[in-house]
Amino acid sequence: MxxxxxxxxxxxxxxxxxxxxxxxxxxxxxxxxxxxxxxxxxxxxxxxxxxxxxxxxxxxxxxxxxxxxxxxxxxxxxxxxxxxxxxxxxxxxxxxxxxxxxxxxxxxxxxxxxxxxxxxxLGLVEPTRPRHDSYDMTLVLGGGFRSPLLRTRYAALLEQGGTELGEVYLLGSPRFLITNEPAEQPVTSEYAPEASDEFDLMTAAATLEFGLTPRPTAFLCGCASASQLCPRWQHDDDAGAADVPPEYTHERSNTLVASDGRTRGSVISASTSRPPYRPDTSDTFALWVRHAHPTTGQRVLVVTTQVFVPFQRFDGLRRLFLPHGLDIDAVGFGDDWGDRPLTAEYLLQETLSAIRSARRLLVDAVAVLLHQH
Known part of the structure; x- marks a missing residue:
């Protein structure tokens, strides 16, 4: 086998x-x-x-x-x-x-x-802690409003409590800040006043919670700016591609440097595989593999909000465990942190997200078992 x-x-x-x-x-x-x-x-x-x-x-x-x-x-x-x-x-x-x-x-x-x-x-409510004392790499997942700050803070607190995080990566995206009510800027201005997208929020969170300094943004796709469609974007023939914002077609990275000058990790921003919509967690996991070059058997800690743990664990299993053999552990903080509402509607919606992620994971797994690759 x-x-x-x-x-x-x-x-x-x-x-x-x-x-x-x-x-x-x-x-x-x-x-x-x-x-x-x-x-x-x-x-x-x-x-x-x-x-x-x-x-x-x-x-x-x-x-x-x-x-x-x-x-x-x-x-x-x-x-x-x-x-x-x-x-x-x-x-x-x-x-x-x-x-x-x-x-x-x-x-x-x-x-x-x-x-x-x-x-x-089903695992959407009560907070979870890491299964291991040490990890090779830690992935703090992106989000909106205060999520980037709180998830990064949770990772920093785990480290302060004795969990070895290894290299730290914050996974953002080029999603623009929401301007419809409830708007993000009144909330995000408290910790990222100059932010225009989720990538900026994650970069600010790394600075505040880990004390890391970002180097100038590098375009991993080789472009000079995000003002035009990336010529290396692989989904320009997909349905909806004509309506995708140019920013959603680029890949970016901010290297994160500790006070002693050593590189601690980076913030990365993926391009979208589902135009015209923003990149999702799966897109960012795929970019991270190409960026970080993890090896089979390495332990990877995924940090998020607990309501998303089942959904994002299944995404991690699909993108990181199944094809690459990475040992995935997903943890999150509970509703007492005030990140997401503990309402029936929200819980059902994120159960649906988890079911959809589980089905995508199963499709890939069954393809392996039926030798469809």
């Missing part, structure tokens, strides 16, 4: 255990009875299933004899249900909005309490 096949089987087991748990079943049943639902495509934005999977599902449906395929088909069915009931980032179920622009549902108090209970079991 090859290492990648072994990792693929591990992935199938982990995702199956999480997605097919009693808590997930209870959450789906609860939401289906209390949400109006949306008659929109269940796949996210301009996503498509690979042709081999479409053909396989048409041939086998739920009747496949392969256990990995059965798990994948069940998770797809879960995603289809969750897409109807867990989506709160728009009123019509399809318009793209950032998380801070989510809408509210008409839940009673008892329903809200049950949603918190079930999502706690």
């Amino acid at each position: 090859t290492d990648e096949i072994s990792r693929a089987r591990h992935v199938v087991d982990e995702v199956g255990s999480w997605a097919e748990s009693e808590a997930m079943a209870a959450l789906l049943e609860l939401a289906e009875h209390r949400c109006a639902g949306h008659d929109t495509p269940w796949l996210h934005l301009n996503e498509q299933l690979p042709d081999w999977l479409v053909d396989l599902l048409a041939e086998t449906g739920q009747a496949s004899s392969d256990p990995a395929v059965r798990v994948l088909t069940r998770v797809i069915a879960i995603e289809q249900k969750a897409a109807r009931s867990f989506h709160f980032r728009s009123r019509d179920g399809s318009t793209y909005r950032e998380r801070s622009e989510a809408v509210e549902a008409d839940f009673d108090d008892a329903t809200r309490a049950l949603i918190v209970e079930h999502t706690t079991t």
